Structures are given as structure tokens and as C-alpha cells.
Amino acid sequence: MAREIQITFDCADPAALAEFWAEALGYQVQAPPAGFETWDQALAAMGVPPERRNDASALVDPDGAGPRVFFQRVPEGKQAKNRVHLDLRAAPGRTGDERMAALEAEAARLVTLGATRVSRHEPAPPLGAGHIILTDPEDNEFCLD
Template sequence: MARDIQITFDCADPAGLAAFWSEALGYQVQAPPPGFATWDQALDAWGVPPERRNDASAAVDPKGAGPRLFFQRVPEGKTAKNRVHLDLRAAPGLGGDERMAALETEASRLVAHGAVRVERQDPAPPLGAGHIVMTDPEGNEFCLD
């Protein structure tokens, strides 16, 4: 049986990471519930105090095909390398110099939105295609592949 999945990020700034990953993936921050024009209106109606308004956020695929990303505030910071990470397929079907140029372009775009470039792994034939290791604004690793 197929299941819907959600990918959850523990973080310090849910709204900030939802905005970053929306930009990175072509997602959008999840719209407020029906009957509310904004999240602030919904949170006001529910009596959520201002200091709790960035406890959670979500990003969704506008086409409905990809998983929902959920961001929840936690008190502790990131302490070790992620055991699971996302690969952003930024150069599908491309090879060699053309592939790496496309990855470099995407890396620059994401750095402008708060990502950090960690290292570039150049193609290593026969199996390697090359990729760029990055982190999101809170240090979560991901690869441009």
C-alpha cells in the first residue's frame, strides 16, 4: 500500500526554513486554512501568542506531487551530520562540464537565499557524475545532484 509521506525538519526558525526550501524546490509555504486570508489571522483567532507563532511551518508542492515538508521549532541545535539528506536533482540528463555548470548555477542561486556551499565532488568515471554538497541556513546537509 502506498502512503503519503511528510519530511520533518527540527529547527530554530521554521518560517525561515520553510521559505528557503520553498525557494530551493519550487514549493510554496502552505496556505492558511480555509476562512483565513493569512496565517496571522488564523493564529489570532486561535489565540496563539506572538512568541509561539514561529513554532511550526510547512512547505508544499504546488502540483501536489512531492511530499509536504514540515518544520518544527526545537530547543536544541544541530550537533552532527545528518544521516539522511535530500538530493536536489538540479541537472537531470546532463553530463560532464554541462552538468557541473548547471550545478554551479543552482549552487549560486541557493547561496543567495542562505545556503552554504561545502564542497564540490567532480565526476569520477565510470560511475560518478559529480555533485555539490551544501547546507541549508541551519546547517542541514543536502546535495545538488
């Protein structure tokens, strides 16, 4: 039986990181519960104090096909390289120079949103199609593939 999955990021600023990943993935911040125009209104009604209202945030795929992405505040900072990371498929079906140009264009867009470029890996046929490694605003590694 297939299961639904949620991808969870531990982070320092859930709202800011959710905004970055919403742009990177083409997702949207999950809407507040019915009857509320904003999350702040909903959290206030739930009795959540203002200093705790950025403890979590979530993204959803507007088409309903992809997994939910959840961001939760944790007290500790990132300690080491990610053992699991996201690959953003930014150039499906493209090869060679066309592929790398598409990856470069997406890398440039993400850098303007707060990503940091780490390295570029050139195509190495027959198995290596080429990719670019970046980090998000909280230093989590991901690849443009």
C-alpha cells in the same frame, strides 16, 4: 500499499527555513485555513500567543506531486552531520561539463538565498556523475545532484 510521506526538519526558525526551502524546491508555503488571509490571523483566532506563532511552518508542492515538508521549532541546535539528507536533482539528464555547470549555477543561486557551499565532487565515471554539497541556513547538509 504506498504511503504518503512528509519530510520534517527540526529547526530554530521554522518560517525562515521554510522560505529558504520553498525557493530551493520550487514549493510554496502551505496556505492558511479557509476563511483566513494569513497564518497570523488563523493562529490568533485559534488562541495561539504571538511568541508561539513561529513554532511550525509547512511547504507543499504546487503541483501536488511531491511530499509535504514540515518545519518544527525545537530547543536544541543541530549536533552532528545529518544521517539523512535531501538531494536536489538540479541537472537531470546532463553529463560532464554541462552537468557541473548547471549544478554550479544552482549552487550560486542557493548561496544568495542563505545556503553555504561545502564541497564540489567531480564526475568519476562510470558511477560518479559529480555533485555539490551545501548546507541550508541552519547548517543541514544537502546535495545538488
